[in-house]
Amino acid sequence: MLTPPLSSKTPPMISMREISKSFPGVVANDHIDFDIFRSEIHVLLGENGAGKSTLMKILYGFYRADSGRILLDGKPAAIQSPNDARALQIGMVFQDFTLIPAFSVAENIALFLPDLDTVVDLEAVSLWIEEMSARYGLRVNPDAMVYELSIGEQQKVEILKLILSNSRLLILDEPTRVLAPHEVDALFQILYSMRQDGYAIILITHKIKEVLECADRITVLRNGCVAGSLLRSNASEDKLVEMMFGRKLSGLKTGKKVIREETALPVLELQNVHTHGEGAETNLEEIDLKVYPGEIVGIAGVSGNGQRELGDVVLGMIECVKGTKHLFGKDVTNSSIQKLRRSLVGFIPENPLTMAAAPFMTVLENMAVTKTWHYALQGGLTMDWKAIKADVENTMERLGFSFSLNIPARSLSGGNLQRMIIVRELTHDPRLIIASYLTRGLDVQSTLAARQALIQARDDGAGVLLISEDLEELFMLSDRLIVLYGGRIVGSFTPDETNYYEVGHLMTGSEVQYASNS
Amino acid sequence: MTLLSVLGVLSSAIFSGTSLLYTTLGEIIGQRSGIVNLGLEGVMLVSASAGFAVTAITDNPYLGVLVSIIAGGLMNMILGFLVISRRANQLASGLALMFFGFGLSAWIGRSYVGAKIKGLPRFPLPGSSNLPVLYSSLFNFDLLIYLVIPMAILIWWLLFRTRWGLGLRAVGENADTAFASGRNPLLIRYQALFAGGLLTGLGAAHLSIAYTMNWMEYMTAGRGFIAVALVIFSKWNPLRAIVGALLFSGAVAFQLLLQSSGIQVSPFLLDTIPYVLTILVLIVWGGTRRHTAPASLGRVYQGTE
Ligand SMILES: Nc1ncnc2c1ncn2[C@@H]1O[C@H](COP(=O)(O)OP(=O)(O)OP(=O)(O)O)[C@@H](O)[C@H]1O
Ligand SMILES: [Mg+2]
Numbered sequence: 001m002l003t004p005p006l007s008s009k010t011p012p013m014i015s016m017r018e019i020s021k022s023f024p025g026v027v028a029n030d031h032i033d034f035d036i037f038r039s040e041i042h043v044l045l046g047e048n049g050a051g052k053s054t055l056m057k058i059l060y061g062f063y064r065a066d067s068g069r070i071l072l073d074g075k076p077a078a079i080q081s082p083n084d085a086r087a088l089q090i091g092m093v094f095q096d097f098t099l100i101p102a103f104s105v106a107e108n109i110a111l112f113l114p115d116l117d118t119v120v121d122l123e124a125v126s127l128w129i130e131e132m133s134a135r136y137g138l139r140v141n142p143d144a145m146v147y148e149l150s151i152g153e154q155q156k157v158e159i160l161k162l163i164l165s166n167s168r169l170l171i172l173d174e175p176t177r178v179l180a181p182h183e184v185d186a187l188f189q190i191l192y193s194m195r196q197d198g199y200a201i202i203l204i205t206h207k208i209k210e211v212l213e214c215a216d217r218i219t220v221l222r223n224g225c226v227a228g229s230l231l232r233s234n235a236s237e238d239k240l241v242e243m244m245f246g247r248k249l250s251g252l253k254t255g256k257k258v259i260r261e262e263t264a265l266p267v268l269e270l271q272n273v274h275t276h277g278e279g280a281e282t283n284l285e286e287i288d289l290k291v292y293p294g295e296i297v298g299i300a301g302v303s304g305n306g307q308r309e310l311g312d313v314v315l316g317m318i319e320c321v322k323g324t325k326h327l328f329g330k331d332v333t334n335s336s337i338q339k340l341r342r343s344l345v346g347f348i349p350e351n352p353l354t355m356a357a358a359p360f361m362t363v364l365e366n367m368a369v370t371k372t373w374h375y376a377l378q379g380g381l382t383m384d385w386k387a388i389k390a391d392v393e394n395t396m397e398r399l400g401f402s403f404s405l406n407i408p409a410r411s412l413s414g415g416n417l418q419r420m421i422i423v424r425e426l427t428h429d430p431r432l433i434i435a436s437y438l439t440r441g442l443d444v445q446s447t448l449a450a451r452q453a454l455i456q457a458r459d460d461g462a463g464v465l466l467i468s469e470d471l472e473e474l475f476m477l478s479d480r481l482i483v484l485y486g487g488r489i490v491g492s493f494t495p496d497e498t499n500y501y502e503v504g505h506l507m508t509g510s511e512v513q514y515a516s517n518s
Numbered sequence: 519m520t521l522l523s524v525l526g527v528l529s530s531a532i533f534s535g536t537s538l539l540y541t542t543l544g545e546i547i548g549q550r551s552g553i554v555n556l557g558l559e560g561v562m563l564v565s566a567s568a569g570f571a572v573t574a575i576t577d578n579p580y581l582g583v584l585v586s587i588i589a590g591g592l593m594n595m596i597l598g599f600l601v602i603s604r605r606a607n608q609l610a611s612g613l614a615l616m617f618f619g620f621g622l623s624a625w626i627g628r629s630y631v632g633a634k635i636k637g638l639p640r641f642p643l644p645g646s647s648n649l650p651v652l653y654s655s656l657f658n659f660d661l662l663i664y665l666v667i668p669m670a671i672l673i674w675w676l677l678f679r680t681r682w683g684l685g686l687r688a689v690g691e692n693a694d695t696a697f698a699s700g701r702n703p704l705l706i707r708y709q710a711l712f713a714g715g716l717l718t719g720l721g722a723a724h725l726s727i728a729y730t731m732n733w734m735e736y737m738t739a740g741r742g743f744i745a746v747a748l749v750i751f752s753k754w755n756p757l758r759a760i761v762g763a764l765l766f767s768g769a770v771a772f773q774l775l776l777q778s779s780g781i782q783v784s785p786f787l788l789d790t791i792p793y794v795l796t797i798l799v800l801i802v803w804g805g806t807r808r809h810t811a812p813a814s815l816g817r818v819y820q821g822t823e
Contacts, residue, residue, distance in 0.1 A: 120679060120680060
C-alpha cells in the first residue's frame with residue numbers, strides 16, 4: 001500500500017472552520033474545524049446522532065451552516081447549494097439515498113453526471129455504465145428500475161453515481177453498511193487507487209475494522225463537537241471507542257448456542273415456497289425453511305439474491321405463488337399482514353426509511369402505526385398515547401437507546417431511525433422476529449445493544465430470522481445458517497460445521513450445489 | 519347511420535380534441551414537475567377571451583393566438599407564485615385560480631360576446647380534394663390541428679430524451695434528490711408551469727379562434743377538468759394523451775350524433791357516455807405495480823435547512 005503524504009506541511013485542500021448548525025431542539029454541529037487533504041482517506045467517526053451527516057451535508061451545500069467558513073486551498077469558497085459544491089468538484093453519497101425509484105439505474109446515474117449532453121442518449125449511458133461497473137467490480141444492471149433493486153444493489157448504484165461524477169473530493173456517508181465483503185473490498189480498491197491519483201476522500205463508517213484498514217486520518221465527533229483528530233498510526237480500536245463514547249464498552253454475551261428441539265412446534269415453516277417478481281426482481285424458488293422457538297436462523301447471501309423477497313413473503317408483503325407458510329402450526333399462506341402482526345411478528349425491513357417509517361409523522365406516531373389495534377380506545381376513536389409512550393420508553397431503556405419522540409421521523413439521524421424501528425419491533429415481545437440488516441447504520445455501542453436484545457429474545461423463546469451480509473455477525477449470532485443464492489437455498493449448516501470461506505463461496509455462487517435441507 | 523355521419527363524428531372529434539390535447543400536454547408537463555393545476559379551466563377561459571378579443575380588434579388571428587399563448591403562460595405564473603414561492607396548497611390555489619379566471623375572462627370578453635371574427639384559415643387535408651365536396655369540407659383543418667400530434671411527440675421527446683426533461687421529472691419524483699444533483703427545483707417548477715401555460719393557451723386559442731370562432735362566458739364547459747382527468751388516463755405520457763383526447767372527444771361527438779338521431783334514450787344518460795368510457799379504460803389500464811404518478815405530485819417543496 002502506498003503511503004500518502006501525511007505531513008501537515010502540505011496545505012489542506014478544504015478547511016471547514018467554526019462550522020455550527022442547529023435544528024429545532026438540537027445543536028448538530030458546534031464550532032467544528034475539519035481539514036481535508038489531497039491523497040488522503042479521512043474517516044469521520046462518531047456515535048449515532050453525533051452530527052457527521054450534518055457536517056458533510058453542509059460541505060456539499062445541501063444544508064447551509066448557521067455560521068462558519070469553508071476554505072478551498074486557503075481561499076474562501078461560497079457553497080450555498082449542491083450546485084456550487086459540484087462546480088468545485090465535490091461529490092457525495094448520502095446515507096439516506098438520493099435515488100428515484102421510478103427511474104431506471106441509467107436515468108438515476110445520468111441525473112448526476114456533470115457533463116450530460118443536452119439531448120440524452122440513454123443507450124450510450126447504459127453501455128458506459130455497464131462497462132464502468134464491470135471495471136470497478138460493482139456490477140449493476142443499468143436498465144433495471146431502481147424500485148426493483150435490493151438495498152445492496154441500490155448502494156452500489158449510489159457509489160457508481162459518485163465515482164462517475166468526476167469529483168476531486170468524494171464524501172461517502174456509510175457506504176459499506178449493506179455491502180457484501182467482496183463489494184467492500186472492491187470499493188476500497190477503488191478508493192485506494194483514487195487516493196493514489198490525488199483525490200481526497202471522506203468516509204463515514206461505524207465499522208472500526210474498516211477504519212483501521214483504510215484510514216489515513218481519523219476525526220471523531222461527539223455531541224456535535226470534535227472529540228479529536230489523529231493519524232492512523234496513532235489510532236487503535238480501544239482509543240477510538242473511548243473517544244467516541246467517553247468510556248470502554250463491554251463485549252457481547254452470546255449465551256449458549258442451543259440445539260433446537262425437533263419436537264417443538266416450529267414458529268415458522270415455509271414449504272416449497274415460490275414467489276414471482278417483476279422485471280429485475282429475484283424469484284424465490286423451492287424455499288423450505290423452519291424456524292424453531294429459541295433459535296436464530298441466519299440467512300447469508302449477497303444482496304439481490306432473494307433476501308428481501310424472503311422477508312417480504314414471510315410477512316405477506318408479496319404473495320407465495322406456490323407452497324405454504326405456517327405460523328405456530330397454523331396455515332397463514334394467504335393471511336393478511338395485519339393478522340400476522342397480531343400473531344406477534346416483528347419485522348425489521350432492509351430499508352427502514354422507505355419500508356418501515358412514515359417520514360413526515362412523528363417518531364411516536366410511527367411507533368404506534370404497526371399496533372394501532374393494541375392502543376385503540378373507544379373503538380378506535382382515540383389512541384392511548386400515554387401507553388404507547390410508556391411502552392416505547394420502557395424498550396428504549398432496556399436497549400439503552402435514546403432519541404427524541406416528538407420530531408418527524410425524517411429528521412432523525414440514520415442510526416436513530418434504525419434504532420426507532422428496532423425499538424418498535426421489539427416492543428411487546430414478538431414470537432417471531434424477521435430482521436434484515438439489523439445493525440445497519442448503528443454505532444458500535446448500539447450494535448452491541450441490538451444484538452444483545454436479539455439474543456435475549458431468543459433466550460426468551462422467540463424464533464428469529466436474521467438476514468445479513470455480515471458474515472461475522474451471522475456466525476456470532478446464528479444457531480443455524482442458511483445461504484441464499486439466486487432465490488434458492490444453496491446451503492444449510494450450523495456455524496461450527498462451516499467457515500467464512502465456504503459460506504462466502506456459496507454466497508457468490510462460485511460453487512453452486514443445491515443442498516437439500518430440513 | 520351513414521358514412522357521412524361517421525365522418526362527421528370523426529371530424530368534430532378532431533376539432534374538439536385538439537384544444538383538449540394541447541391543454542392535456544400542458545398539464546402533463548406541470549404534473550411531471552410535481553404541480554397539479556386545478557385552475558386549468560380558468561387559465562383556458564382567460565386565454566380564450568384574450569385571444570378572441572385581440573383577434574376581433576386587430577382582425578389578425580395569428581396575433582390572437584400569440585396573445586392567448588402568452589396569457590396562458592402568465593396565468594400559470596400566478597399559480598407558480600402561490601405554490602412555489604409562497605408554498606401554498608396546490609389544490610386550494612388551483613381552485614382560486616379557476617374562479618379568478620371565470621371573473622377575469624367574463625370581464626375581458628364582455629364586449630365581444632357574439633362578435634364575428636376571421637378565424638384561423640383552414641387548409642384541406644392533402645388527398646381529400648378528390649372526395650365529393652360534401653365529404654371534403656369535413657376535412658378542412660387549421661394549422662393548430664396539423665401541429666398537435668407533432669407537438670405531442672415533441673413534448674414526449676423533451677420529457678424523456680433531454681437533460682431538461684430528466685431534471686424536470688426528477689423534481690416531480692423527489693425534489694430533494696433533484697436539488698442534490700445540482701438543480702434548482704424552484705426554477706424548474708416555474709419553467710414547467712410556464713411551458714405548460716403556453717400549451718394551455720394554445721389549446722384555448724384553438725377553441726375560440728379556430729374551432730368555434732366565438733366567445734361566450736364559460737365556453738370551455740369543463741374542458742380544463744377533463745384535461746386533468748386525461749393526464750391521469752394517459753399515465754402522464756404525452757403519446758398516450760393523443761389516444762385519450764381523441765377517444766374522449768370521439769365519444770362526445772358520437773353521443774351528440776345519437777341524440778340528434780332521435781334514439782329513445784334519455785339525453786342525460788347519453789351525456790355520460792364519454793365518462794363511462796373513461797372509467798372503463800381506467801379499470802382496464804389501472805392496477806399495475808409500476809409507479810406512474812410522479813411521487814411528489816401535489817407536495818410543496820420546502821427546501822433544505
Ligand atoms: N433535517 C433535520 N431536522 C431536524 N433535526 C435534524 C435534521 N437532520 C439531523 N437532525 C438532528 O441532528 C443531529 C445530528 O444528526 P446527524 O444525521 O448529523 O447524525 P450522524 O452523526 O450522521 O448520526 P448517524 O450515525 O446515526 O447517521 C441528530 O440529533 C438529528 O436528529
Ligand atoms: Mg448519519
